[in-house]
Amino acid sequence: MTSSKEALEQLEREQWDLVIVDVMMPNMSGYELAQLIRARYTVLELPILLLTARSYLEGVAAGFLAGANDYVTKPVDPLELRARVRSLVEVKQSDEERLRMEAAWLQAQIKPHFFFNTLNSIAILSELDPPRMREQLLQFSTYLQRSFDFQNAQQIVPFAQELELVRSYLAIEQVRFGDKLRVVWKIDEDSDFYLPPLTIQPLVENALVHGLLNRIEGGTLTLSVTHDGDEVEIKVEDDGVGVAEERVKELLAGDRQTRRGVGLFNTDYRLKQRYGKGLQIESGVNRGMTVSFRVPKMQGTK
Incomplete structure (x- = not known):
């Protein structure tokens, strides 16, 4: 690529591990391009390596202030360039792995109240409705199996695997809450695609816990795949209590002290790293909430 405009267009179309930017370019300097990239990607999401003929401190400082991760002076030594590229790419990949492991770890942390409430429901059903008790045990077994699945640390998994986890989770909660929880499934046929693991279940759980169950009468949760x-x-849509529009951005910040919203934050961040765009949230007080995201129709895993 020979221009900043072309570079920005490529960033919109594809996923990249690293950007190497020459400080001296037509129409726009490398510093300006780095600033535009940083407006969208963090230093871990997309590393920037600057090429500069100016090795004095002012030039180096300007590069770092613009958002560069590292720099190489021209004329470039091939061995040095390869070493710095390898180092930056490994840092990015390590951060991606950390996020995948965090998502799997969050899912594996079965919340005590969910665990005990499910067991209580099973105990009650054993007296009142043994067939439903057996069904509940199967759903709980599936939920635990999917929650602890080692594949949760992979980059992408089949949609069917994600859907199985969501169905099990909602089946368990529907036994507990009865008519307070109504679920609508709107899934296109032949939905055979791949997506990052543990991306749908956190959205469903957030809609249920923070939206619907904060209403005495409960409400309806709708999962659409189009x-x-x-x-x-x-x-994922719910007609629960919703949140004020000005608080929508806060939902994606995540509070790592209380762990509240961390599931949404993690999901949004992983989607942005892989596809360049994350969650879209629409909400309002007493207007419910809609959380959506898009993935390409890809086949196979990688």
């Missing part, structure tokens, strides 16, 4: 050209849109 094919749109080369993409698939996944949407």
Whole structure:
């Protein structure tokens, strides 16, 4: 690529591990391009390596202030360039692995109240409705199996695997809450695609716990999976209490002290790293909430 405009267009179309930017370019300097990239990606999401003929401190400082991770002076030594590229890419990959492991760890941390409430429901059903008790045990077994599945640390998994986890989770909660929880499934046929693991269940759990169950009468949760050209849109809607519009951005910040919202934050961050765009949230007080994201129709894992 020979221009900043072309570089920005490529960033919109594809996923990249590293950007190497020459400080001296036509129409826009490397510093300006780095600033535009940093407006969208963090230093861990997309590393920037600057090429500069100016090795004095002012030039180096300007590069770092613009958002560069590292720099190489020209004329470039091939061995040094390869070493710095390898180092930056490994840092990015390590951060991606950390996020995947965090998502799997969060899912594996079965919340005590959920665990005990499920066991209580099973105990009650054993007296009142043995067939439903057996069904509940099967759903709970599936939920635990999927929660502890080693594949949760992979980059992408089949949609069917994600759907199985969500169905088990909602089946368990529907036994507990009865008519307070109504679920609507709107899933296009032949939904055979891949997506990052543990991306849908955190959205469903957030809608249930923070939206519907904060209403005495409960409400309806809708999961939609719609094919749109080369993409698939996944949407989780609820008609619960919602949040004020000005608080929507806070939901994606995550509070690592209380762990509140960390599931949404992690999901949004992983989607942005892989596809360049994350969660879309629409909400309002007493207007429920809609959380959606899009993934390409890809086949196979990698």
